[in-house]
Amino acid sequence: MQFQYWNERIEKMPRAELEVLQLDRLRAEIGFALRTPFYRERLAAAGIAGPGDIHSLDDLRKIPFTGKSDLRQGFPYGFLSIPRHDVVRLHASSGTTGIPTTIYFSRDDIKNWTDNMARCIYGAGCTKDDVFQNMISYGLFTGGLGLHQGGEEIGMMVIPSGSGNTARQFKLMQDFGTTVVHATPSFLLHVETKMKEAGVARESLSLKKAFAGAEPYSEDTRRRIEGLLDIDVYNSYGLSEMNGPSVAFECQCKDGMHIWEDGYIAEIINPDTLEPAADGEVGELVLTILCREATPILRYRTRDLTGFYTEPCPCGRTHRRLRRIRGRSDDMLIINGVNVFPSQIEEVIMGMKEVGNNYLIVVEKDGAMDRLTVKTEIGEDIFMDDSRPLNALKERIMQTLQVSISIRPHVELHEGGALPVSEGKAIRVQDLRPKDI
Ligand code: ADP
Ligand code: ZN
Numbered sequence: 001m002q003f004q005y006w007n008e009r010i011e012k013m014p015r016a017e018l019e020v021l022q023l024d025r026l027r028a029e030i031g032f033a034l035r036t037p038f039y040r041e042r043l044a045a046a047g048i049a050g051p052g053d054i055h056s057l058d059d060l061r062k063i064p065f066t067g068k069s070d071l072r073q074g075f076p077y078g079f080l081s082i083p084r085h086d087v088v089r090l091h092a093s094s095g096t097t098g099i100p101t102t103i104y105f106s107r108d109d110i111k112n113w114t115d116n117m118a119r120c121i122y123g124a125g126c127t128k129d130d131v132f133q134n135m136i137s138y139g140l141f142t143g144g145l146g147l148h149q150g151g152e153e154i155g156m157m158v159i160p161s162g163s164g165n166t167a168r169q170f171k172l173m174q175d176f177g178t179t180v181v182h183a184t185p186s187f188l189l190h191v192e193t194k195m196k197e198a199g200v201a202r203e204s205l206s207l208k209k210a211f212a213g214a215e216p217y218s219e220d221t222r223r224r225i226e227g228l229l230d231i232d233v234y235n236s237y238g239l240s241e242m243n244g245p246s247v248a249f250e251c252q253c254k255d256g257m258h259i260w261e262d263g264y265i266a267e268i269i270n271p272d273t274l275e276p277a278a279d280g281e282v283g284e285l286v287l288t289i290l291c292r293e294a295t296p297i298l299r300y301r302t303r304d305l306t307g308f309y310t311e312p313c314p315c316g317r318t319h320r321r322l323r324r325i326r327g328r329s330d331d332m333l334i335i336n337g338v339n340v341f342p343s344q345i346e347e348v349i350m351g352m353k354e355v356g357n358n359y360l361i362v363v364e365k366d367g368a369m370d371r372l373t374v375k376t377e378i379g380e381d382i383f384m385d386d387s388r389p390l391n392a393l394k395e396r397i398m399q400t401l402q403v404s405i406s407i408r409p410h411v412e413l414h415e416g417g418a419l420p421v422s423e424g425k426a427i428r429v430q431d432l433r434p435k436d437i
Contacts, residue, residue, distance in 0.1 A: 001252055003315045006122040006154075007115070010262055011317045018318060019057060021262055025290035026060065027051035033296040035081040038074045042066075060265060065274070065286065065299045071101040071241065080104050082294045092140040093240040094214075094425060100140070103240055104294040110149070112291040113243045116260050117150025120249030123258070123317075124209065124234045128155030131176050131206075135183040135191075136214070137163045137424055142244020143214055147182045147236075150246065156180070163187065164423040166194035170205075177206045182236070185217035185225060186426035189357035192228040193417055196380075202230060211236045213245060215425045216327045216343050220350040224357070237325060241300055242287050248322050256309045256321030263291035266320070267299070268307055271329050282307040284329055285322070303328040333363060333431065335370045340405045342429050345374060348404050354379045354393050358419045364432045372409040374401065377416050384415050 005011045013021070030051045033039035046062050047053065054060075071079065080087070088107050092100040105113070126132070132151040138144030138160060151158040161172055163183070169191065172178065183191070188210055195202075207229060212222070213236030222233045237257050238245035247264060248257035259266050265288040268277040277283035285302045289295075305328070309321040326343050333340045342361055349355050356377030364371045376397065382389055394411045402408045420427075 001314075003252060004122060004125065004127075005317075006119040011119065011123070011258075011319065013262070013318055015318055018261055022265055022290060023054070023057055025262070026057070026265065026288065027054050029288070029290055029293075029296050029298070030054060032081040032293050033298055036074075036079050036296065038070065038078045039296065039298070057265070060267075060288065060299070063288075063298050065301050066297055067301050068101065068241075068303075071297075072099050075099075076102060079295050079297065081296055082106055087294055090140075091142045091145075091240055091244060094141055101241060103243070105292070106294045109243075109292045109294050112263065113146065113246060114149040114153050116243070116246040116263055116291065117146055118153040119260065120236065120246055121147070121150045121156070121211075122154055123249065123251045123315075124211065125232075125252050126151075126154060126156060126180055126209065130156045130179045130208075131159065132156040132180045132182070133159040133161050133169070133172055133176075133178040135161055135163055135169055135181050135187060141424070142238065142240045143182075146238070146243070146245040147211065166191055167198060170195065170198060170200045173205050173207065174200075179206050180209045180211070181207065182211040184214050184425060185212040185221055185233075186215065186358070186421070186428075187423075188212055188225045188229070188233070189221070190421045192225070193357050197417070207231050209234065211249075213237055216325050216331075216346075218343060218347040218350055219324065220347055224350055228357075235324060237322065239302060239304075241297055241302075242289050243292060247287070251313065251315045251317060253313055253315050256313070256323060258313065258317050258319045259322055260291075261319045264289060266308075266322070271303075271305075277307065280307055280310040282323065282326065285325075303330055305329055331429070333361075333372075333429070335363060335372050335407055338405070338407055340372075340407065344405050345401060345409075346428070348400050349374065349376050349397060352393075352397065352400070354382055355397070356380070356416045358417075358421065359428065360419050361429045362432065363430070365434065370433065372407055373412060374409045375412040375414060375419060377419055378413050380416060384413075 087104045089105040092102050136143040209232045225233050234250040238247040248259040250257050267286040268283040271284040285304045287300050288298050305326040306322045327341050356379050359376040362373040397411045
């Protein structure tokens with residue numbers, strides 16, 4: 001495979017050199033942090049009065065973790081480290097798990113973010129000949145402008161189509177010969193269903209690639225999207241607290257996401273003991289940003305569960321690769337005492353070709369017990385009025401899920417297109433149990 005690099009020197013920098021760069025940038029970031037009311041207090045309590053108190057990367061561990069609740073408490077300006085008049089932009093998280101948090105950018109911060117984003121897109125094999133349709137929401141959400149800026153930086157023609165409205169998306173793709181799209185994985189699955197409905201022929205499109213991120217999805221879902229749309233799908237990871245997309249992205253090998261270690265220090269910890277996880281082990285990702293001056297955030301507990309690949313990538317980049325994000329530690333459902341990750345359920349049902357492109361997990365109280373129902377759409381080869389194959393499919397889903405999650409769920413089958421589709425991040429879990437128990 002012919003690999004291409006946006007910034008070859010940095011992307012292939014020997015690890016020892018990369019670590020020297022990280023230490024340098026960590027010190028600078030601590031300098032910025034000490035200008036914020038929040039970190040002035042936190043760092044002083046940890047015995048860090050200035051950048052000079054950081055002698056090696058190991059000293060990072062002296063710094064206490066920062067959590068989402070800290071960011072919320074610091075709202076609106078508790079984490080701002082430069083004068084307000086030097087801020088050129090603000091973004092906010094989508095607020096999936098509560099009140100959104102705000103992040104500020106200086107002009108240089110936007111430049112760094114754009115450069116990291118360009119590295120991701122170029123590294124996935126795109127060039128200025130590509131036409132890039134950004135089918136994700138713009139606005140405060142970082143996914144829209146993030147990929148948009150990166151695409152422009154490379155010189156692709158960017159179509160800021162935003163999310164939703166599949167009919168208009170198809171029209172744009174046909175009129176302008178879109179070759180690359182960016183969307184949530186759930187929207188990409190929905191696009192394929194809509195394409196069939198609207199009678200849009202695959203041959204009328206020039207699509208080659210998609211970037212999919214913003215929510216967890218399994219390898220089976222990737223393969224399904226790739227098969228249905230006949231494209232390559234690249235995993236894209238980021239969070240607004242760390243700029244948004246561009247934190248980690250798959251290269252042309254499509255096997256784990258390179259995290260840009262000149263811009264971030266990544267740690268994996270055991271979320272219970274808070275100790276570092278063993279090499280390659282899955283745990284909670286903790287990130288320190290090194291490429292932003294306006295909002296320094298140190299040792300941020302992302303709640304995202306992942307691990308590092310231990311082997312180097314064939315592409316030659318030295319920046320380590322993250323495994324597919326399994327979900328957030330707070331996504332975990334406890335059903336009749338058994339721990340279940342929604343991603344385990346997704347993996348099973350998206351791996352079955354008779355199952356359609358959408359599903360929903362519902363947890364309710366049934367007397368004293370919890371009741372888990374998995375609702376899925378059926379594939380187009382199965383008909384709602386033929387009960388024999390339907391019952392057989394239902395039974396097979398129940399049994400396979402039982403093996404994977406140790407609970408026998410109820411299964412409901414629905415016609416294609418019958419389950420709700422969200423325009424932003426998909427809502428896959430409805431936990432209807434009373435909260436105060
Ligand atoms: P919110 O935290 O409100 O959802 P963000 O829009 O910043 O706000 O979302 C970031 C989160 O989205 C990440 O912490 C992660 O949980 C999820 N996420 C983003 N990209 C991916 C991906 N490629 N795979 C799995 N989860 C992802
Ligand atoms: Zn690679």
